[in-house]
Amino acid sequence: MRSMPHRFSLRIAPLLIAGLSGAHIAAASCAPPPEDGTPQWRPALHYTPQRNWMNDPNGLVYENGRYHLFYQYNPLGNDWGNMSWGHATSTDLVHWREQPVAMHASATEEIFSGSIVADTRNTSGLGAPGKTPLVALYTSAYKDGSGHAPGTQAQSLAYSLDHGATWQPYAHNPVLTLDPESKQFRDPKVSWYAPGGYWLMTTVVADAHVVKLYRSGDLIHWTFLSDFTLPGVPHDGALWEMPDLVPLPLDGDARRIKWVMIVNVNPWSIAGGSGSMYFVGDFDGRTFTPDRVAPAGSDPAQFRWVDHGADFYAAGTFSGAPSVRPVAIAWMSNWDYAAKAPTTPWRGAMTLPRELALTTIGDEPWLIVTPAAAFDAWASAGRPATRLDDLSVRSTLTELPAATRGIVQRITLSLAPQGASRAGLVVRRSANGAIGTKIVYDTATRTLMLDRSQSGEANFSSAFSKQHIVNLPLEHGRLKLEIIVDRGSIEVFANGGRVALTDLIFPPRDADRIAVFSEGGSATFGELTVTRLADSGDDNHVCASRQAPPGGR
Structure with a gap:
C-alpha cells in the first residue's frame, strides 16, 4: 500500500483538572513501583498485582461501598503455583488498590477458584451483632496430610466480619464434596435465587463437561438440583471451568427474564486455547435449559462466545453490584501461553470490567458486552x-x-x-x-x-x-x-x-x-x-x- x-x-x-483530581489524590498515598522488569507493558488501565503470578478472578463482590476483586495468586513467584487468593479493592471499578493476600495456601491445601456473597440476612449464622458476614465458597485442592487423597477437590467455606480484610475458615470444611471424591470438582459460583428464596451454586466437574447446580438455605448445607451438560459437544480433552448463571432481562424488559450460562472452556475456544462460552435459556429453580445448542460435531464458531479474542478467560460477575446491568471481569490471558508471557516482575492482568445485556438480534437473544458505565464515565470526564x-x-x-x-x-x-x-x-x-x-x-x-x-x-x-x-x-x-x-x-x-x-x-x-x-x-x-x-x-x-x-x- x-x-x-x-x-x-x-x-x-x-x-479538565477536576476530571483528574481523584486520580491524583489516590496516587498521593502510594509510591510507583520500581522501573524494573518490563514497565513498558505494565497496564495503566487494567488491574495487575505489583509482582508475581495471577490468573482467574475470584470472589467478585460489592459490599460497604467497595468492589472486591480476589484472584488466583502465587505469593512466592511469577509462575503458577502455591495457589492463594490475592485481593484488590475499588470504589469505582477504575482505580484498584492491591491489598494483602486474603487466603494463603498451606502445606495441605491450596485455595482454588470460588465466589463471595454478602450474607445480609445472616442465613449462615456466621454474622455478629452489627456485622454482616462476607461468605466465601471456594475449592480446596488437597495435598498430602489433608485427610483426603492428594489432588482431591471439594468446596470449602470461609467468612469475614471486617469487610474482607481477614478471613476465618469454617470449622467443618469441606461443606460440599462428591462421592466418590473427585480431582476435577471445582469453581463454585454462588448467588441468591430470589424466586425460590435460597442460595444457588453452580460448580463443575471439569473433565466431564458438567455444570452441577445446588441449593442451600444457609450456605453451609447443599442439596443437589441438576446437571447441565452437552453430550457430544466436540471438545474431548477440554475442561469446563468457572461457570456463572446470570439472569438478564431480554431487550430491557424485566417481565422477560432469560438466563445466561457462562462456561469457560480450555482449550477449544473460538480463538484457540482458553475462552468464555455462553448459552441462553431458561431456569425454573432446578434445571437450566438452553434455547439453542449447536449440533454435535460443530465447529467452535457455531457456539456463542463472550469474547472472540484470545485473552479473555474465567469470566465472572460481581455479586451485589449496584449497577443496573451485571458487571463481569475476566483474566486477560490464555492458558496456551500464559506461563511464557514476557512480563516481569508480574505475570497476568484483568480485563476492563464489562456490563452484560441481552438483546434480540435476528429473532435470537445475543449477549451484548460493553465497558462498564463507571469506566466510560471516567474515560469521558475531561480527558x-x-x-x-x-x-x-x-x-x-x-x-x-x-x-x-x-x-x-x-x-x-x-x-x-x-x-x-x-x-x-x-x-x-x-x-x-x-x-x-x-x-x-x-x-x-x-x-x-x-x-x-x-x-x-x-x-x-x-x-x-x-x-x-x-x-x-x-x-x-x-x-x-x-x-x-x-x-x-x-x-x-x-x-x-x-x-x-x-x-x-x-x-x-x-x-x-x-x-x-x-x-x-x-x-x-x-x-x-x-x-x-x-x-x-x-x-x-x-x-x-x-x-x-x-x-x-
Whole structure:
C-alpha cells in the first residue's frame, strides 16, 4: 500500500483538572513501583498485582461501598503455583488498590477458584451483632496430610466480619464434596435465587463437561438440583471451568427474564486455547435449559462466545453490584501461553470490567458486552481528546496527525467501508510501520479481524495465535468501533457491544501512532475521536489504579 497526503481538521478538547483530581489524590498515598522488569507493558488501565503470578478472578463482590476483586495468586513467584487468593479493592471499578493476600495456601491445601456473597440476612449464622458476614465458597485442592487423597477437590467455606480484610475458615470444611471424591470438582459460583428464596451454586466437574447446580438455605448445607451438560459437544480433552448463571432481562424488559450460562472452556475456544462460552435459556429453580445448542460435531464458531479474542478467560460477575446491568471481569490471558508471557516482575492482568445485556438480534437473544458505565464515565470526564472530521481514504494507508499519538487511549469511530474490499485501523504503530496491531473489516466475508501478527514481541510462544476473526454484518453500511488501547493490550467493542475481541500485545514503548487504511476502493472514517487516558510515563495514574502499600485500605 502507498501512503498519500491528506488534509485533516482536528479539534483537541482541553484537559479538565477536576476530571483528574481523584486520580491524583489516590496516587498521593502510594509510591510507583520500581522501573524494573518490563514497565513498558505494565497496564495503566487494567488491574495487575505489583509482582508475581495471577490468573482467574475470584470472589467478585460489592459490599460497604467497595468492589472486591480476589484472584488466583502465587505469593512466592511469577509462575503458577502455591495457589492463594490475592485481593484488590475499588470504589469505582477504575482505580484498584492491591491489598494483602486474603487466603494463603498451606502445606495441605491450596485455595482454588470460588465466589463471595454478602450474607445480609445472616442465613449462615456466621454474622455478629452489627456485622454482616462476607461468605466465601471456594475449592480446596488437597495435598498430602489433608485427610483426603492428594489432588482431591471439594468446596470449602470461609467468612469475614471486617469487610474482607481477614478471613476465618469454617470449622467443618469441606461443606460440599462428591462421592466418590473427585480431582476435577471445582469453581463454585454462588448467588441468591430470589424466586425460590435460597442460595444457588453452580460448580463443575471439569473433565466431564458438567455444570452441577445446588441449593442451600444457609450456605453451609447443599442439596443437589441438576446437571447441565452437552453430550457430544466436540471438545474431548477440554475442561469446563468457572461457570456463572446470570439472569438478564431480554431487550430491557424485566417481565422477560432469560438466563445466561457462562462456561469457560480450555482449550477449544473460538480463538484457540482458553475462552468464555455462553448459552441462553431458561431456569425454573432446578434445571437450566438452553434455547439453542449447536449440533454435535460443530465447529467452535457455531457456539456463542463472550469474547472472540484470545485473552479473555474465567469470566465472572460481581455479586451485589449496584449497577443496573451485571458487571463481569475476566483474566486477560490464555492458558496456551500464559506461563511464557514476557512480563516481569508480574505475570497476568484483568480485563476492563464489562456490563452484560441481552438483546434480540435476528429473532435470537445475543449477549451484548460493553465497558462498564463507571469506566466510560471516567474515560469521558475531561480527558484530552482529538476529534477528526470525516476522512475518506482510497486504496491507501494514512497516518493520523501527531496529536493522536499515545499508548493508552480510547478510540471511537464509525467506519463505512463503501467500495473497499478491506478497511480498518493500525494502532500502536511504529514510525517505520514495521510494528502495529490491525483492526480489519472484510466486506466480502463480512468479518472483523484483530491481527497482532506484527504487534511486537510475539516469539515467546508458538501458541501465541496471531489473528482472531468474527462474523459481523454492517449496520446501515457502517461499523461502529470502540477500541481501548493499553500498554500491553487491545480491547475492541463493535456495533455497541455485539462483538468484543481482547488480545494481549507486546509492542515497543515508542510504537505510539495510529493509521487508517483501505484496500481495493474508498472507505470513510467518521466521528473519529482519540482520547488520551494516560501518558507514557504516567506512574501516578498507574499507582492509583493498581495498588496501595502493603496493608493499606
